[in-house]
Amino acid sequence: MxxxxxxxxxxxxxxxxxxxxxxxxxxxxxxxxxxxxxxxxxxxxxxxxxxxxxxxxxxxxxxxxxxxxxxxxDESAERAGRGEGDLGSVLGAIPAEHWSFVASLFEKYGVPAPDLDRRRNAAAAAGGARQVxxxxxxxxxxxxxxxxxxxxxxxxxxxxxxxxxxxxxxxxxxxxxxxxxxxxxxxxxxxxxxxxxxxxxxxxxxxxxxxxxxxxxxxxxxxxxxxxxxxxxxxxxxxxxxxxxxxxxxxxxxxxxxxxxAETAPAVKAKMLAATSRDTVRSRSRTGKPARQLVSAWTEEWEGPGSPGALPMPLQMIVAEGAMRHIDKVAESGNEGARRLANYFVGQCVGLMNxxxxxxxxxxxxxxxxxxxxxxxxxxxxx
Amino acid sequence: MxxxxxxxxxxxxxxxxxxxxxxxxxxxxxxxxxxxxxxxxxxxxxxxxxxxxxxxxxxxxxxxxxxxxxxxxDESAERAGRGEGDLGSVLGAIPAEHWSFVASLFEKYGVPAPDLDRRRNAAAAAGGARQVxxxxxxxxxxxxxxxxxxxxxxxxxxxxxxxxxxxxxxxxxxxxxxxxxxxxxxxxxxxxxxxxxxxxxxxxxxxxxxxxxxxxxxxxxxxxxxxxxxxxxxxxxxxxxxxxxxxxxxxxxxxxxxxxxAETAPAVKAKMLAATSRDTVRSRSRTGKPARQLVSAWTEEWEGPGSPGALPMPLQMIVAEGAMRHIDKVAESGNEGARRLANYFVGQCVGLMNxxxxxxxxxxxxxxxxxxxxxxxxxxxxx
Structure with missing residues (x-):
């Protein structure tokens, strides 16, 4: 061509x-x-x-x-990205209700609680934010x-x-x-x-x-x-x-x-193959900015009445990404609630990916x- | 072809x-x-x-x-469409706060109040709903x-x-x-x-x-x-x-x-010629169902903090259409507030209509x- x-x-x-x-x-x-x-x-x-x-x-x-x-x-990204040294201020910027909302989702959907060492999880997520x-x-x-x-x-x-x-x-x-x-x-x-x-x-x-x-x-x-x-x-x-x-x-x-x-989590891949073009949503629930992704119990709960609302980027990423990785892992073992929560970023063309x-x-x-x-x-x- | x-x-x-x-x-x-x-x-x-x-x-x-x-x-459409005979029940289904919200918009934007005979306005709008x-x-x-x-x-x-x-x-x-x-x-x-x-x-x-x-x-x-x-x-x-x-x-x-x-109202036509593809929104504010239209003070006010929220179709049409016709007319005389409120249904391709x-x-x-x-x-x- x-x-x-x-x-x-x-x-x-x-x-x-x-x-x-x-x-x-x-x-x-x-x-x-x-x-x-x-x-x-x-x-x-x-x-x-x-x-x-x-x-x-x-x-x-x-x-x-x-x-x-x-x-x-931006400043909060800098703070988050600077890693361990600033973890205190990053964690301080995340309200307790966001952590407890995630914990309540695990409980509601029967997903075994993950490693609750927030400091370590946040450090891992903040490490990922270093490139910003x-x-x-x-x-x-x-x-x-x-x-x-x-x-x-x-x-x-x-x-x-x-x-x-x-x-x-x-x-x-x-x-x-x-x-x-x-x-x-x-x-x-x-x-x-x-x-x-x-x-x-x-x-x-x-x-x-x-x-x-x-x-x-x-x-x-x-x-x-x-x-x-x-x-x-x-x-x-x-x-x-x-x-x-x-x-x-x-x-x-x-x-x-x-x-x-593709290294897509198996439960998510199965959802994508079954999804129609209606099964995506622009949601702030994974990163803090509107990102199109599969509709799942995760996106719906963050829009629901009990939700504390998504935090700005990158704070929402710190809250969400560790949880989503855990959900993917648990979903692989066949846990139904984890399968309902699991999702990933994908466009409306997911309806054409069969x-x-x-x-x-x-x-x-x-x-x-x-x-x-x-x-x-x-x-x-x-x- | x-x-x-x-x-x-x-x-x-x-x-x-x-x-x-x-x-x-x-x-x-x-x-x-x-x-x-x-x-x-x-x-x-x-x-x-x-x-x-x-x-x-x-x-x-x-x-x-x-x-x-x-x-x-649907039933409410039937009621609205049956015309004069049912006007009482149609009007009864529209909360007073929706009429007063429209009146407050006229006041806020300096648009002279329209004919406030709601019965007549509603009858005209309900007549339009007859085809449903x-x-x-x-x-x-x-x-x-x-x-x-x-x-x-x-x-x-x-x-x-x-x-x-x-x-x-x-x-x-x-x-x-x-x-x-x-x-x-x-x-x-x-x-x-x-x-x-x-x-x-x-x-x-x-x-x-x-x-x-x-x-x-x-x-x-x-x-x-x-x-x-x-x-x-x-x-x-x-x-x-x-x-x-x-x-x-x-x-x-x-x-x-x-x-x-086109019989597009002049103020709206001017807005369309100037608009970019970003200047539309899917809003319930004209009909009660999500309809893409020009962003205007009208769509923004109905999304704003003082809004009573759009009613279902066709009730919202009865509230909105008489007001929008009045706004178009007043806008033609050069009234700035009316120009800000005026809008019409149009797709994102409005950015290509220059x-x-x-x-x-x-x-x-x-x-x-x-x-x-x-x-x-x-x-x-x-x-």
Whole structure:
């Protein structure tokens, strides 16, 4: 295929695969797409190890990294990210009722209580939040740029200036996700080379403007900067649709969660395969910011009458992520209540994800469906 | 063009235009599309007059009618629709605080108080609700089928059985709007010949699943019944995208609101031309059901701390519609507060509606953009 993005990034099929799973990243790159490793809650050592593994498995083919660092580091994030030393103030910022609400959910759903050493749990979660500090982000960026990546992305807001500077020096393109035209303009002004226009049907942190409207708006607003379409896309005909809207390619995250390679918790994977497009919700209950995810007893309880309400990011993450990991583990043993609570970030396209396939097969299927869609359009217009 | 819908409905370009304005309906049909008159709050006499006018202006070219009657007639609607005789009980169902909240908004925004004869206002609104009764719906269906229409649609839920029966006898196709796969299956089981899959980015009553996800799901679920895509579509490249998703055509409503012919209130038209895709909201404040519309002081006040909350349909319509008509009128005289309150139903594609054009020009532009999008896709894939 020939789009600006294909040429610039050396890909045959402009399908960008965002995944936390290195096997997915390598499989997509090897199948003709472009894998992007989502390095959330990674230490620099862990990231180094993952990227070395990918280098060993893609034979020089193109891939990228999303370091998920925020453009503006806010104070509470800094506090949380600074780790053990500040744990007292982080814990102090979380009201007791939030911890007891989580404990009451475990009791209500018959989930055995987890390790209740809040200090240790919070330390683990805060460690994960380290990358949202300036120092933590810089380390991850440096590790990334020491590998032959072609793209570095930041999923949360505009890329920090240091990312743009260092990527420029290394000759690596910078990408950023946006949910509005205003954000797209700001990103381009901040030096972004590739804009990912992500509609509200996407999984994870997302806005409210749908892909069908957002993509043409952003394409017009940032031209000639190339745009990838994201949000709700899991099939080749949707990819053809996105490119009819003016996108130079697509960025998919959800579709990999039900692949053979994905490390999705088994109970959650089963839910995703059974889910329809109605079974997601934009909820603050996992991170503190609106993020689309499977509807589950967890999201419903946090919206319910007994809920203390979600805390701001990253405090809600500290409250939620340890609990969700515990829930996934207990669900695996067959605990019914844990299965009801379990969920994960996923877009509305979960309704189109109905079979487990290897990641490379997802790419091959999308290539075929894409070609079919173009052929159908041509047949229609020949008439 | 050649799609099932083009052949079945005798149209050159499968663009269905939903409009309350007969001039738009005729202009689109005459330009090669398919106009659909939205007969909301019409008496049978008024509908007869409008359809006769359209017949006189389209020279036998195809068009349709959307009578906006619900499949299930609920009790409060029946009560409201039975008119004067039941006004006491209708008014009784509306708490005094809702009337005084509206009065307080007029005062707060410096809008001269309207005619406060609630009985008369409610009677007028209840008259408009007549079509949601069995008898009222049957009259509108009969009037419609006495004209050479090719399509009859019902925008609110599955078509009532009497619509399907009478349309079948008359050889007229029945269409219905759906927001989920489950509704689509139910509509087809109820005898619908054409499904309009409407994404959550649409204006008016709408669900939460985006067009990008809903269309392929519905296409697969109801095949071989043809599907029109709706929701967020205002340009030819979006139409190409919709057809890449598997739709046989598109159904557009919002885009006509800023045409020369549209009867949109001037203050609202100006707001739409200036609006971005962020300036809409799904709100219950006009009808009692979630309907996407321009954000305005009206929608914000009904969500605000002093609001008594929206009533169920059709009670909220009785409270809101008289007030909104008054606001539109006062806004025309330049009253700033009225301008801030004024709004109307419109989809997120309002961000793409930036110039006033004749309706036929909208069709011509969409035809050209559609062809450009197909050409671009072919260039990409030739590579």
């Amino acid at each position: 020939r789009t600006e993005v294909c040429e610039r990034f050396g890909v045959e099929f402009p399908l960008f695969a965002f995944s936390h799973c290195r096997d997915v990243v390598a499989a997509v790159t090897n199948a003709g797409g472009f894998g992007v490793l989502g390095a959330v809650a990674y230490t620099p050592e862990r990231l180094e190890e993952e990227l070395r593994w990918i280098d060993d498995h893609v034979g020089g083919l193109p891939y990228g990294v999303d370091v998920l660092v925020p453009g503006r580091i 500090t300036r120092q933590g982000a810089a380390e991850l960026i440096d590790v990334s740029l020491s590998h032959p990546i072609r793209l570095i992305a930041s999923a949360l807001g505009p890329p920090p200036p240091l990312m743009v500077e260092r990527a420029r020096e290394a000759g690596v393109a910078v990408a950023a996700l946006v949910g509005t035209v205003e954000h797209a303009r700001r990103q381009v002004a901040a030096g972004v080379d590739l804009v990912v226009a992500q509609g509200g049907e996407a999984g994870g942190h997302t806005g409210e403007i749908a892909t069908m409207v957002l993509v043409p708006e952003v394409v017009d607003a940032v031209a000639p900067v190339p745009v990838l379409a994201a949000g709700g896309i899991a099939t080749g005909r949707q990819m053809a649709a996105a490119m009819a809207l003016g996108a130079s390619g697509v960025w998919c995250g959800s579709v990999w969660l039900t692949t053979e390679e 079979t487990v396939k290897p990641a490379r097969q997802v790419v091959y299927d999308m290539i075929e469906e894409f070609a079919d869609a173009i052929e159908r359009l041509n047949k229609i217009t020949e008439g | 050649r799609t099932e819908v083009c052949e079945r409905f005798g149209v050159e370009f499968p663009l269905f235009a939903f409009s309350h304005c007969r001039d738009v309906v005729a202009a689109v049909t005459n330009a090669g599309g398919f106009g659909v008159l939205g007969a909301v709050a019409y008496t049978p006499e008024r509908l007869e007059e409008e359809l006769r006018w359209i017949d006189d202006h389209v020279g036998g070219l195809p068009y349709g009618v959307d009578v906006l009657v619900p499949g299930r007639i 009764t069995r008898q009222g719906a049957a009259e509108l269906i009969d009037v419609s089928l006495s004209h050479p229409i090719r399509l009859i649609a019902s925008a609110l839920g599955p078509p009532p059985p009497l619509m399907v029966e009478r349309a079948r006898e008359a050889g007229v196709a029945v269409a219905a709007l759906v927001g989920t796969v489950e509704h689509a299956r139910r509509q087809v089981a109820a005898g619908v010949d054409l499904v309009v899959a409407q994404g959550g980015e649409a204006g008016g009553h709408t669900g939460e699943i985006a067009t990008m996800v809903l269309v392929p799901e519905v296409v697969d679920a109801v095949a071989p019944v043809p599907v029109l895509a709706a929701g967020g579509i205002a340009t030819g490249r979006q139409m190409a995208a919709a057809m890449a998703l598997g739709a046989s055509g598109v159904w557009c409503g919002s885009v006509w609101l800023t045409t020369e012919e 110039t006033v054009k004749p309706a036929r020009q909208v069709v011509y532009d969409m035809i050209e953009e559609f062809a450009d999008a197909i050409e671009r896709l072919n260039k990409i894939t030739e590579g």
